Amino acid sequence: MKRHLISAADLSRDDAxxxxxxxxxxxxxxxxxxxxxxxxxxxxxxxxxxxxxTRTRISFEAAAKRLSADVINFSAKGSSVSKGESLKDxxxxxxxxxxxxxxxxxxxxxxxxxxxxxxxxxxxxxGDGTHEHPTQALLDAFTMRRRLGPLDGRKVTIVGDVLxxxxxxxxxxxxxxxxxxxxxxxxxxxxxxxxxSWPCEVSYDLDAMLPKSDVVMMxxxxxxxxxxxxxxxxxxxxRRYGLDRDRVARMHDDAIVMHPGPMNRGMxxxxxxxxxxxxTIVEQVANGVTTRMAVLYLLLxxxxxxxxxxx
Amino acid sequence: xxxxxxxxxxxxxVLEGPDINRALIRISHEILERTKGAEDIVLLGIxxxxxxxxxxxxxxxxxxEGRPVPVGSLDIxxxxxxxxxxxxxxxxxxxxxxxxxxxxxxxLVDDVLFSGRTVRSALDALNDLGRPQAVxxxxxxxxxxxxxxxxxxxxxxxxxxxxxxxxxxxxxxNDGRDAVLLLKGETR
Numbered sequence: 001m002k003r004h005l006i007s008a009a010d011l012s013r014d015d016a017x018x019x020x021x022x023x024x025x026x027x028x029x030x031x032x033x034x035x036x037x038x039x040x041x042x043x044x045x046x047x048x049x050x051x052x053x054t055r056t057r058i059s060f061e062a063a064a065k066r067l068s069a070d071v072i073n074f075s076a077k078g079s080s081v082s083k084g085e086s087l088k089d090x091x092x093x094x095x096x097x098x099x100x101x102x103x104x105x106x107x108x109x110x111x112x113x114x115x116x117x118x119x120x121x122x123x124x125x126x127g128d129g130t131h132e133h134p135t136q137a138l139l140d141a142f143t144m145r146r147r148l149g150p151l152d153g154r155k156v157t158i159v160g161d162v163l164x165x166x167x168x169x170x171x172x173x174x175x176x177x178x179x180x181x182x183x184x185x186x187x188x189x190x191x192x193x194x195x196x197s198w199p200c201e202v203s204y205d206l207d208a209m210l211p212k213s214d215v216v217m218m219x220x221x222x223x224x225x226x227x228x229x230x231x232x233x234x235x236x237x238x239r240r241y242g243l244d245r246d247r248v249a250r251m252h253d254d255a256i257v258m259h260p261g262p263m264n265r266g267m268x269x270x271x272x273x274x275x276x277x278x279x280t281i282v283e284q285v286a287n288g289v290t291t292r293m294a295v296l297y298l299l300l301x302x303x304x305x306x307x308x309x310x311x
Numbered sequence: 312x313x314x315x316x317x318x319x320x321x322x323x324x325v326l327e328g329p330d331i332n333r334a335l336i337r338i339s340h341e342i343l344e345r346t347k348g349a350e351d352i353v354l355l356g357i358x359x360x361x362x363x364x365x366x367x368x369x370x371x372x373x374x375x376e377g378r379p380v381p382v383g384s385l386d387i388x389x390x391x392x393x394x395x396x397x398x399x400x401x402x403x404x405x406x407x408x409x410x411x412x413x414x415x416x417x418x419l420v421d422d423v424l425f426s427g428r429t430v431r432s433a434l435d436a437l438n439d440l441g442r443p444q445a446v447x448x449x450x451x452x453x454x455x456x457x458x459x460x461x462x463x464x465x466x467x468x469x470x471x472x473x474x475x476x477x478x479x480x481x482x483x484x485n486d487g488r489d490a491v492l493l494l495k496g497e498t499r
Contacts, residue, residue, distance in 0.1 A: 021402070022402050025402040025404065026402070037439075297399060298399045301389075302400065304395070
């Protein structure tokens with residue numbers, strides 16, 4: 001495994017399985033009365049959030065604390081960034097403070113990659129623009145594996161605003177590494193231009209995909225990133241690509257419904273679907289802590305050799 | 312002992328299959344004697360081979376007493392004191408019996424007792440899992456060279472070694488055969 005986690009494509013199949021297996025073991029910690037391990041004692045993890053986030057930031061913070069690391073939270077609001085400090089100067093400040101890992105969320109695609117060139121610690125991408133969100137893909141894969149078993153040959157359908165979704169890209173890359181068959185379903189305006197080069201299928205017809213899917217993952221319609229008219233009305237989008245009760249009834253009995261959150265209830269997913277037993281949305285949050293513990297342990301738990309993680 | 316050395320030229324068998332079996336039967340009797348019938352005991356093996364040994368001991372004790380003995384495994388990776396000396400390791404399994412370990416006599420089981428650091432880590436790990444009434448230690452081989460004030464309560468074989476030698480334990484469940492080998496280390 002590489003020293004940074006910037007793209008889901010950085011992970012080989014063995015790396016990904018090692019993270020998921022480690023997460024499986026760490027999941028037991030949350031059932032204990034003492035939910036803490038001494039493993040990262042004396043290590044510092046900086047959460048560097050230039051963009052709003054609830055669950056990812058809290059999840060990384062909980063993960064680092066359960067491993068006994070010291071956590072420094074940094075959000076752009078109220079920091080020197082609002083005075084015009086550049087990413088590089090912020091990075092050099094963190095470097096001077098001795099951060100062993102920097103968890104970064106940024107609105108610019110590629111920011112974690114730049115950061116990795118400036119700091120000695122490990123960089124973990126917690127979402128960069130419309131590029132990638134690898135730990136979300138890992139926790140999604142972990143959730144699927146817990147519900148459905150090994151992912152080889154499983155059919156995963158990812159529905160919605162793929163164009164603006166870093167979750168979709170990371171999931172496509174990771175799931176194909178793990179042997180799942182991914183299909184993207186979206187209106188043509190919400191698919192990236194180069195989607196043909198992604199390791200997945202593309203469809204425009206949600207209803208045709210539903211009976212074949214083991215997993216249906218709904219994406220949030222990202223209004224804040226939409227600067228043009230991508231679909232005529234929200235109502236029309238919801239009619240064609242929203243997951244309602246009737247559509248769920250066409251899925252097979254063991255199939256699950258996922259959503260990375262935050263949800264627009266009534267838009268891409270109906271409230272009753274989000275709260276149904278098929279939905280893994282709350283599990284995904286709990287699994288996020290476990291999966292991020294696994295990532296932090298594997299990046300920081302061993303010797304700082306800047307190289308491979310050995311089995 | 313996950314050493315990469317396989318069948319070096321200077322391998323000497325210290326224990327063969329039947330010897331290991333006899334040693335485990337003796338330890339089972341000693342555990343019964345020491346704990347006065349093994350009423351409240353829980354056997355916890357340290358992965359990988361300690362777990363197999365714990366299951367074998369539980370099998371023997373269960374047969375002598377005519378009732379099942381709780382057995383589990385305790386992974387100590389996250390509690391090691393040498394994590395930073397090597398790249399991050401894959402985790403082993405921790406599985407506790409349904410009744411937990413609170414108020415029980417926990418017998419830790421490992422294949423080789425050497426520096427004592429594994430056992431120290433195991434004691435830390437136990438501390439986070441509950442509060443046993445007492446903790447005891449069983450090892451198939453005690454090869455000496457302790458670096459911490461730790462001793463075993465039950466030992467299969469005391470094996471005087473030099474620090475450069477390597478003790479390898481093979482178990483049927485893991486390696487297809489039962490044997491304890493003593494390998495000469497690299498000569499300087």
